Amino acid sequence: MTAETALNFLKENQSAFIKASDKIWNYAEVGLQEHQSSKVIQQLLQDAGFRLEVGLAGMPTAFIATWGEGKPVIGFLGEYDALPCCSQKAIPVKEPVKEGAPGHGCGHNLLGVGGAAAAIAAKEELISQGKKATLKYFGCPAEELLAGKVFMSAHDCYRGLDCVLTWHPGQVNSVRMYGSTAVNSAKFRFHGQSAHAASVPHSGKSALDACILMDVATNYLREHIIQDARIHSVITHGGEEPNVVPAFAEIWYYVRAPKRRFVEEIYARVVKNAEAAAMMTETTFDIEFLSGCHEYLRNLKLGQVMHANLMKAGPPQFSPEDKAFAAQMAKSVPKEMKEKVLLSRLIPQELLEQDLHEGILEPLGIGKTSHSSDDGGDVSYQTPLAQLQTACVPLGMPGHSWQITAVSGMGIGHQGMLCAARTLALTALDLIEHPDLLKEAYEEWAKANKDNPYQCAFPKGAVPNLKQVKNH
Numbered sequence: 240m241t242a243e244t245a246l247n248f249l250k251e252n253q254s255a256f257i258k259a260s261d262k263i264w265n266y267a268e269v270g271l272q273e274h275q276s277s278k279v280i281q282q283l284l285q286d287a288g289f290r291l292e293v294g295l296a297g298m299p300t301a302f303i304a305t306w307g308e309g310k311p312v313i314g315f316l317g318e319y320d321a322l323p324c325c326s327q328k329a330i331p332v333k334e335p336v337k338e339g340a341p342g343h344g345c346g347h348n349l350l351g352v353g354g355a356a357a358a359i360a361a362k363e364e365l366i367s368q369g370k371k372a373t374l375k376y377f378g379c380p381a382e383e384l385l386a387g388k389v390f391m392s393a394h395d396c397y398r399g400l401d402c403v404l405t406w407h408p409g410q411v412n413s414v415r416m417y418g419s420t421a422v423n424s425a426k427f428r429f430h431g432q433s434a435h436a437a438s439v440p441h442s443g444k445s446a447l448d449a450c451i452l453m454d455v456a457t458n459y460l461r462e463h464i465i466q467d468a469r470i471h472s473v474i475t476h477g478g479e480e481p482n483v484v485p486a487f488a489e490i491w492y493y494v495r496a497p498k499r500r501f502v503e504e505i506y507a508r509v510v511k512n513a514e515a516a517a518m519m520t521e522t523t524f525d526i527e528f529l530s531g532c533h534e535y536l537r538n539l540k541l542g543q544v545m546h547a548n549l550m551k552a553g554p555p556q557f558s559p560e561d562k563a564f565a566a567q568m569a570k571s572v573p574k575e576m577k578e579k580v581l582l583s584r585l586i587p588q589e590l591l592e593q594d595l596h597e598g599i600l601e602p603l604g605i606g607k608t609s610h611s612s613d614d615g616g617d618v619s620y621q622t623p624l625a626q627l628q629t630a631c632v633p634l635g636m637p638g639h640s641w642q643i644t645a646v647s648g649m650g651i652g653h654q655g656m657l658c659a660a661r662t663l664a665l666t667a668l669d670l671i672e673h674p675d676l677l678k679e680a681y682e683e684w685a686k687a688n689k690d691n692p693y694q695c696a697f698p699k700g701a702v703p704n705l706k707q708v709k710n711h
Contacts, residue, residue, distance in 0.1 A: 245364035245664045249356060249657065256356045256660070257653045259283055263348035264329075264648040267321040267341040270381030271705050273300045276319040276348070277378055280355050284376055287359040296390040297703045302378040303396060304355075306362050311677055312373040313667045314397065314622070315358045316405035316615060318382045319351035327641040329648035331567035335641070342644035345383065346408030346631050349647055349656040353406060356656075357663035364668055372671045375400065379614075381703070385424055385530040388614040390703055392621060393695040400622040401677050402541060404666055405615060406659040408643075408652065409628030410636065411586055411596040412554045414546045416537050417604025420469070420495040421502045422612040423696065424529040427453065427513050431522040433486035443484030444521050447477050450488040453516035457492075457509055464505050469495040469610060497608045499533050499696070529704070531696025533616040534608075536687050540680040541625035542602050545666045552661035554597055555630055555654035565594040565633040565651060568642055577635025585609070586634070595651070596630040603628075611638075620693035623677075623684040627662055631655030 249256075263276040277300040285291055289304035300319075325344030326335040336342070343349075358376045365372055377396065381387040391397065407415070429450055434443030457470060464470070472492045478485030492509060496502045510526070517524050557565075572580075578591060585604045590596060618624055631652045636642040646652045670677050 242364055242665050242668050244367040245360040245668060246661060248360045248363045249660055249664065253657055256352050256656070260348045260352040260653065260656060261648060263319050263351065264343050267326065267343060269323055269341050270320040270384040270386065271298060271300065271703060273319050273380055276351070277302065277380070280317060280319060280351050280378060283355050284359065287362060289376065295396055296394040298380050298387065298390060300378070300380040301387060301391060304376040304378070305373065307365065307371060307373045309371045309373060311401040311671060311674060312375060312399055313670060314375045314377060314400045314403035315354040315663060316377050316379055316403060316618065317351040317354040318347040318379050320347055320381055320383050322383055322639055325639065325641060325644050327644035329645050331564050331645060333571070333641050342641070343647045344639045344641065344644045346643055346647040346652060347382065349408050349631055349652050350406065351378070353656040353659040354663065356660035357667065360660065360664040361667045364664070365671070370671065374667070382614055385422060385532050385612060385614045386703060389530060389532055389617050389695065389697060392617040392693070393697055397618050397621045402623040402625070402670065402680055403618055404545070404625055404663050406627040406629065406663060408631035408647065408655055410584060410630060410632050410634050411590070411600050412549065412598065412629050412658065413600040414542045414549065414602040415604065415626045415628050416539070416542050416602040417585055418497065418537060418608040419535045419616055420497055420608065420610055420612045421499040421532055421534040421616065422493055422495045423502050423506045423531045424493050426475070426489055426491045426527040426529065427524055428489045428527065429487070429517065429522045429524045431484070431486050431520065434484045436482045436484050440484060445484050446488035446522050447485040449516040449520040449522045449524065450474055450477065450490045452519055453512045454490060456512040456515060460508055460512065465496065465501060467497050467608065467610070468501060468505055469493070470505070470509070495610065495612055497534060528698060528701065530614070532612055532614045533620050533693070535613070535616045536619040536624070536684065538623045538625055538680050538683055539605070540676065540683050541623050544669055544676055545625045545627055545662065546602050548665035548669055549599055549627065549662045551665055552658060554599055555658040557595055557597065557654055558650055561650040561654065562595060564649065568633050568636070568645070569594045571642060572635050572637070576637065580635045580637055590634055594633050596634060617693070617695070620688060623680040625666070627659055629655040629658045
């Protein structure tokens with residue numbers, strides 16, 4: 240299959256996809272509130288002849304768009320949620336559109352449209368070749384809350400796929416072969432008895448004391464967990480003023496580890512710390528379990544196929560204006576920070592002196608694990624998955640930052656998105672043309688998953704908290 244129709248379609252329609260990504264960039268809606276952003280992508284797919292199912296797994300902004308019939312069934316993942324407090328104009332110096340408002344500090348405006356563009360382009364090629372297959376695009380809300388794909392997994396949205404292809408805006412052009420960490424996210428809410436802190440403190444039962452004692456115990460726990468695990472927390476509510484014994488306090492924890500079973504073991508000990516703290520302070524507590532995600536199961540065969548098609552697609556084509564923008568933005572990050580960022584992302588240090596990556600790297604991180612988490616790991620436990628990254632961001636920019644918001648709304652991000660769309664479309668068509676590749680990918684996935692079948696981490700009956708985060 241030559242894929243000439245698909246590539247020409249992407250080239251001829253690139254302005255429409257850029258326009259769509261910029262619309263979502265301007266909407267900047269946070270997780271579970273992405274009503275306008277979701278509709279932009281739904282409209283693209285519906286206009287291209289895809290059938291829509293909207294409002295899945297209790298999330299109004301979740302959807303599946305389907306085209307075609309028969310086997311194989313190839314999935315594409317899309318995200319479109321923004322981050323709180325990342326508002327930024329598309330300029331290379333820090334200047335928010337609106338102070339404290341959300342912004343696309345992770346480039347999900349590009350991610351969502353890039354996956355949709357790939358699905359539509361693959362459809363155009365299949366029609367031109369007279370070939371049959373089923374293409375499914377999954378509109379996945381609230382990745383930043385580590386929730387959307389988990390709820391969709393709990394409702395069996397990904398069952399019946401032969402594989403899933405996805406991507407994420409990155410700093411280099413490469414297939415991601417490193418793993419992620421599994422994670423639990425939960426808020427512990429302590430309830431005590433208020434009292435005058437000066438005249439009758441003995442009448443009070445401090446919920447804040449319970450939070451602090453829990454955190455002290457959890458800090459000591461760090462010594463007794465595996466080295467690659469992470470526990471971090473914030474006290475989201477600690478009281479109103481020092482002269483009142485706090486009757487309510489809340490602390491929010493993330494527990495991360497390279498395997499789901501390690502997260503569950505560590506999290507159980509954190510819960511015991513809460514029980515002990517409540518006992519010491521004679522308070523009570525309850526838990527709001529926000530999310531539990533699996534680590535990624537990487538698929539070497541799919542990664543090899545995707546890498547070959549990235550080579551065919553070629554890297555992003557940056558303009559002189561894009562390169563000047565990147566050079567100006569590079570001034571916002573000290574060299575020492577840039578070096579740390581590259582190390583954390585397993586990016587070769589020889590790129591340290593470059594502003595933009597314009598080549599293609601071999602697949603990154605085979606056999607290694609990143610300490611970040613992503614709800615896409617749950618999808619990888621249900622079907623073989625491959626993930627691409629393309630250079631949408633100058634090298635060394637910190638994650639979830641104003642810098643990423645800025646480039647996600649201009650040429651650098653646009654070119655990275657179009658590179659991803661080309662690669663994903665070519666990969667899907669390659670797999671459809673060569674079903675033996677899908678068979679090999681499935682056999683690899685089945686072997687990795689044999690003794691560890693998927694089980695959703697959410698408590699039975701859990702529903703999305705649609706008021707969890709609001710746009711400003």
